[in-house]
Amino acid sequence: MQAYPVNLVVTSGEPAGIGPELSLAATLSFLKEQANVCVTLLGDGSLLQVPKGVDADVLARLRIESIELGASVTPGQLNSANAPYVLSLLDAAVEGCLAGRFDAMITAPLQKSIINIAGMPFTGHTEYLAKACKIDHVVMMLCALLPAGFLGLKNPRELRVALVTTHLPLKDVPGALTQKHILETIQVVHRDLQKKFGITKPVIRVAGLNPHAGESGYMGREEIDIISPAIALAKLEGIEVTGPYPGDTMFSAQSLDHVDAYIAMYHDQGLAPFKFVTFGGGVNVTLGLPIIRSSVDHGTALDIAGQGIADPSSMLEALRLAYRLAVNEKASNS
Numbered sequence: 001m002q003a004y005p006v007n008l009v010v011t012s013g014e015p016a017g018i019g020p021e022l023s024l025a026a027t028l029s030f031l032k033e034q035a036n037v038c039v040t041l042l043g044d045g046s047l048l049q050v051p052k053g054v055d056a057d058v059l060a061r062l063r064i065e066s067i068e069l070g071a072s073v074t075p076g077q078l079n080s081a082n083a084p085y086v087l088s089l090l091d092a093a094v095e096g097c098l099a100g101r102f103d104a105m106i107t108a109p110l111q112k113s114i115i116n117i118a119g120m121p122f123t124g125h126t127e128y129l130a131k132a133c134k135i136d137h138v139v140m141m142l143c144a145l146l147p148a149g150f151l152g153l154k155n156p157r158e159l160r161v162a163l164v165t166t167h168l169p170l171k172d173v174p175g176a177l178t179q180k181h182i183l184e185t186i187q188v189v190h191r192d193l194q195k196k197f198g199i200t201k202p203v204i205r206v207a208g209l210n211p212h213a214g215e216s217g218y219m220g221r222e223e224i225d226i227i228s229p230a231i232a233l234a235k236l237e238g239i240e241v242t243g244p245y246p247g248d249t250m251f252s253a254q255s256l257d258h259v260d261a262y263i264a265m266y267h268d269q270g271l272a273p274f275k276f277v278t279f280g281g282g283v284n285v286t287l288g289l290p291i292i293r294s295s296v297d298h299g300t301a302l303d304i305a306g307q308g309i310a311d312p313s314s315m316l317e318a319l320r321l322a323y324r325l326a327v328n329e330k331a332s333n334s
Contacts, residue, residue, distance in 0.1 A: 005036045006103050006326050008319065009096055011089040012043030013108030015073045015082055017300025018310035020047035023108045026315035030323075031058040037323060038062075040102065042089045044069045067092065075306025078111055083118035086110050090125070094132045097291035103326035104292035106318045109300045124167045126286050129293055137181070138288035139188045140166050141261065142271060142297055143321060144278035151253040151277070159278065160261040161270040162189045162287065173266045177209065177222060182230035188288040189261050190239045196292065198328045202260040205250055206231055206243030209265045213246045227265075283318045285325075292329065294322040 010027060013019025020043055027039045028050075038061045041048050045066035050059070067088055071081035093105040107125055115122040122128060130138040141162040148156050164185045165176050186204060193202035207213075208227060210220035217224055227244045234241045243250075243263075250262060251273045264270025274282060275297065282297035296314040304310055 006323055006330075007038050007040070007101065008104050008106060008322055008326070009040045009042060009093045009102040010106045010319070011093050011108060012041060012047060013089070014078070014086060014110045014114070014300045015044065015047055015069060016075055016078050016305060017109060017111065017302055018305050019108030019110070019300065021306070021308065022296070022310055022312045022315045024048050024050070026312040026319055027062065028054060028058060029312065029316055030319040031061050034320075034323060039319070040065055040096075042067055042092055044073075044085070047073065065092070076302045078114045078302070080114050080118040083115045083120060086115065087120065087122075087128075090128060091132065094129065094291065097293075098133070103330070104294065104322035106315070106322050107293065107295040108315065109296055109298060111300050111302075125284075125293075125295060126166055129286055129289060129291075133289050133291065135288055135290070137184045137188060138286050139163065139185050139192075141189065141285045141287050142274050142278075142282045143285055144274070144282040144297075144317075146256065146277065151256065153253070153256060157256045158260075159256065159274065160193075161274045162261055162263045163267060163270050164263060164265050166267060168266065170266065170268075174209065174222060177226055177265060179226050179230045179233075182206075182227055183233050185263060186230065186234040186239060186241055187237070189263060190234075190241070192287040193260055195332055196287075196325045196328055197260075198332075199260050201240060203258055204239065204241040204261050204263060205245055205255065205259050206241060206263045207247045207250050207265055207269060208244035211246070211248075213244045281313055281317055283314065283321045285321065292322055292325045294318040294325070 010023045012023040040063040042065050048064050070085045071079050096102040097105050126140045139162050143160045146157050146159050193199045209222040214220045214223035223244045247269045284295040284297050286293045
């Protein structure tokens with residue numbers, strides 16, 4: 001079997017959703033545009049049927065490793081019997097990445113609710129992969145390329161938004177914020193922007209928690225007692241980071257020209273503005289892992305599964321980014 005410079009693995013996600021069709025469609029498109037890569041698709045073979053007429057060179061660089069479903073699948077209809085199957089895809093991909101067989105993993109969307117209904121506590125990909133890799137602190141970051149002309153940008157610019165907390169009820173966010181956790185988040189973002197994204201001196205902005213970033217304590221003291229001290233400690237380490245900024249003004253169009261990443265305190269504070277301007281073309285990256293993982297920025301879309309109308313653009317971007325990060329990491333380790 002021929003070896004390729006970059007080997008990627010894709011988990012096809014919830015079998016009743018759009019994951020399998022997106023995984024196959026995006027992979028075939030990516031293999032056409034990138035010649036020095038091999039992609040392995042993980043999933044039941046019945047869900048990953050390669051259409052006729054695919055170029056022979058593309059087929060030579062496509063691997064399908066079939067993992068058997070727990071139960072038959074009807075598009076759009078969840079079945080908890082397939083929850084172990086979904087997690088087995090992730091386990092196989094992580095194992096392959098840790099063993100060096102794969103250079104990066106790309107994950108299609110899964111359905112958190114059905115995994116929990118099956119009796120397996122599951123918060124999300126980010127948390128699951130952290131546990132699988134035995135890492136205490138990982139960071140969810142969304143990335144998208146904004147085109148020139150958009151929001152007045154003179155040149156295309158990457159928008160990157162990282163989160164201090166991820167899948168938490170809003171009422172639990174203040175209690176989850178500690179100086180140590182915020183500092184570690186800044187450190188992880190800074191380190192991976194350097195190592196995986198190849199940015200020599202990353203510039204980072206950090207949001208506050210409260211309206212107007214607490215307005216000098218009149219609207220909350222988290223900025224004074226927790227967030228600002230964490231930023232100060234990061235600055236002492238030579239990290240170029242500023243804040244805390246009010247959440248409603250941190251994402252200014254003018255800042256896009258010089259800010260490499262924005263850090264939000266909670267899920268919707270960061271992802272609402274991100275998804276508004278990226279139109280579903282974003283990519284989810286998990287920072288802080290010993291492996292590279294990217295994913296789509298959308299869900300399983302059960303209402304359109306199996307109809308052949310799902311847009312694979314986010315999955316294609318996830319493949320492109322995983323490839324770029326893998327190349328960067330190989331270069332930094334050489």
